[in-house]
Amino acid sequence: METSLLICDYSYHSRPFTQNSRSGLTNYLFRLQTEGSCRVICRGQEYHVQAGDLILLKPGDEYDLEVKESEIDGRVSSGDYYVFCEGDWIDSWWGRKERPVVSAVGVDEKLLRLWQNLIIEKRRGPLEENVEIMDYLLRGLCLYFDRAIAENTHSSRTVFAALRLKRFIEEHATVTFKLEEAARYAGLSLSRSVRLFKDYYGMTMIGYATQIRLNAAAERMKYSDMTLEHIAETCGFSSYSYFHRVFRAHLGISPKEYRLKERGF
Structure with a gap:
């Protein structure tokens, strides 16, 4: 077609x-x-x-x-x-x-x-x-x-606001952003945004952003030759040490170990 x-x-x-x-x-x-x-x-x-x-x-x-x-x-x-x-x-x-x-x-x-x-x-x-x-x-x-x-066209403004928060995070997860910016985008106060997102999606806004960042980092470790430090930077983590700590906490192994495992070493 x-x-x-x-x-x-x-x-x-x-x-x-x-x-x-x-x-x-x-x-x-x-x-x-x-x-x-x-x-x-x-x-x-x-x-x-x-x-x-x-x-x-x-x-x-x-x-x-x-x-x-x-x-x-x-x-x-x-x-x-x-x-x-x-x-x-x-x-x-x-x-x-x-x-x-x-x-x-x-x-x-x-x-x-x-x-x-x-x-x-x-x-x-x-x-x-x-x-x-x-x-x-x-x-x-x-x-x-x-x-x-x-x-x-959501009948509920609350549902629409929650979706606006989610879309903002998806678009900005790999860069540094403030939760206040997401709240402003959705037309809500920060405290209201934090509660609303948790109620609708079962996780915090930071938790969702971290999930997106880790997925992006994992893809770059598998399919690119970027250094781990560069991957951390371009996926929205403030430092490599923080990236290393979060990655190990979520996946159980270090970024270096993950890359070697995915490449068959």
Whole structure:
């Protein structure tokens, strides 16, 4: 199964703008509002789209877009990333589940980077390697949509906050970070964050970060020739002596012994 990327770009409107596809779209359209606002009519319903809203439309969907002056300050401002695409893989992905026409997923930097990479590859032209890269990037974009929708549509704010803490730790575990930074990312106090994470995941935030760091260190010991000191540093441990102590406490052997064992010595 393959994908076909037809159009992929960023647009910004500072003047009133309309786009009508009342006879129905001929391809899939994915659109992320990144700034400003607009009005969209699809499947007989009107949506007031704000920054952070993701629009997912399928072939045959009616699509009316209107960018007009703000009722508050009279300005016209609307920026968005968009993709028109088709293909057997897209059909299969679309059929896996029901998705809202508009989902509030936020302006996620990771999602934007993925989208920006897709735009760059599209602009480079139809080279053989570009087509394959675009295929995988587009699939990744679609799968990321599902994650973003799932993570931002929890009925419970508590569940969402716990997940935000977990995602922050996963992204920052191999660098030095403070628990206060994770708490701020989740919009909670430090004490509330500590209790919430332990309640939902059965371990402390530091314990989860340590688990990720040890897994990363073990992989680098098995598959790279980095020194143990360098591995400790790049996996988020403050010193080699601390890394050595934590590694032995969790795995029962020293880092050096682990590396020799994994390499058959």
